[in-house]
Amino acid sequence: MSPKTLYDKIWDAHVVQQDDDGTCLLYIDRHLVHEVTSPQAFEGLRMSGRTVRAPEKTIAVPDHNVPTTLDRASGVIENEESRIQVEALDKNAREFGVHYYPVNDVRQGIVHIVGPEQGWTLPGMTVVCGDSHTATHGAFGALAHGIGTSEVEHVLATQTLIQKKSKNMKVEITGQLRPGVTAKDITLAVIGATGTAGGTGYVIEYCGEAIRSLSMEGRMTVCNMAIEGGARAGLIAPDETTFSYVKGRPHAPKGAQWEAALAWWKTLYTDEGAHFDKVVTLKGEDIQPVVTWGTSPEDVLPITATVPAPEDFKGGKVDAARRSLEYMGLTPGMKLTDIEIDTVFIGSCTNGRIEDLRAAAAVLKGKKIKDGMRAMVVPGSGLVRAQAEEEGLADIFKEAGFEWRLAGCSMCLAMNPDQLAEGERCASTSNRNFEGRQGYKGRTHLVSPAMAAAAALTGRLTDVRELI
């Protein structure tokens, strides 16, 4: 048998049927659902008299629209369209009998944080969701990617997806990271090196010593942004770190099933000599804390650098850079550390997990944020929030001057009231710095949680290494 990549192995284990032209019917083990992209899909089922084929493999949670203020448990959602979408999910989840974590459930949170936390996401699975950041779940060695609303309906009805296989790409991070450098810096550095289209047509497998050394939280951060690099999915082979994270989670296998699962999971790695269509290698030691200066996630530079000029680029990127600089209100040549910010957002499915909050709290401990700074922490789930309170992190944030919010997507995409005002500038731990993403004419600099905390203290983009 010819050697296979991890992607090949998971793919092969899920092919129901293959046509002559390579189109496959792929079986889906887990289907995650949120309130924005699912209403029409459920409606479609209803109109055609269909049911959800595997409600026990379908998990729904409202996250994009939910308010994150402390009063949300008592009140209704003020924005009517948001409220209707959340209510629709409530109704659909109950009517079709899928697993559901409503707004007032402590386990509610961002769908990509809830799935792993509850043990729904397991190695070797196929996982889909009507959301591009489904790539997050690849951290477990699960083949996970986003789908559109018609496909959501297709999966609900058939538990399969019509798919063609992508190409294999290997991204290797050798050696070790230096202090102050995190998973977020890895994933941004990779996008900086390959561009936002560098992964188009591929499924990426991240490997190398620096990846192996990451916690599950860090691995999820890396895979989360595979999509910003253009890839369909990101993968990391499961290992002891994975198994010990999964063990004991509510929906993880137990007893004899655990042993059987473990035996299979241990076969999920890329065979020696397997073929990759593209290989990218970065040295862990070379990666520095990075920030984005523009309006594309590929606009990444080490914090020690200066703002580039449009002429530094080639082709179509010259105009794009000019437009970005204008939108961001930046002058070429200025130091990135001179960029003043007024808002800090710590949260999202990229960096809303416990380890992210620990990293930020470590920088903030015993300190106060700059006067006039608006800073908020939005934990990725109710359970992350509870754990952070137990560990005393919440107090550190509150004493430093941060708002301590309830779980949801919040200012990552500003579909709820958490938005930047026109011209406001934010150091954000989220994943997209597109124009208007965090609010109309809002300006976003993507950073790691530690870098976001550092910026909150000084009021400008800051090299966290100076503070640790």
Added chain:
Amino acid sequence: MEKFKKLTGIAAPMPLVNIDTDMIIPKVFLKTIKRSGLGVNLFDEMRYDRDGNEIPDFVLNKPQYREAEILVAGDNFGCGSSREHAPWALQDFGIKAVISTSFADIFFNNCFKNGILPIVLPPEQVEVLMKDAEKGANARMTVDLEAQEITTSDGQVFTFEVDAFKKHCLLNGLDDIGLTMEKSAAIDSFEAQAAQSRPWI
């Protein structure tokens, strides 16, 4: 998806060219959580004034066309966006076939996904059908997908082309989901085998 075999119904004439998806269903109606219910806002800006009153001159507001199931339209129907709200709105109103000299590509495909038959004919034939539609409610037109024929109210017959696979899907009411459901035996046996090899899923 509903099957489409043969339809005899009222055809409404819309000779305007370049009717785009925003005209078919304006942006403000896209925040819905449904794909049904868009029919009342089909052609909203042409159909109602600012106060929400019907504009009597608009074709679908005229008594003889309120029950129309076929549209005979000007060139390049459905240009603009890729969103499925446009065919959703047409379908919800009750339109089952649209005849024109040309369609925007994405819209054309979206129609088939939603049980609507778009038919392309040469300009002179569309002109005849437009005239026929203008006769009003007594002039019922027949669209026969199986035979690939349109028959005017006075018996004139035109044949049309349609992709064999898409025809098969429409005739049998199959969308992607319908097609996959035809393979449910294969899915069943995959599930049974997975329940053995990976019982923890």
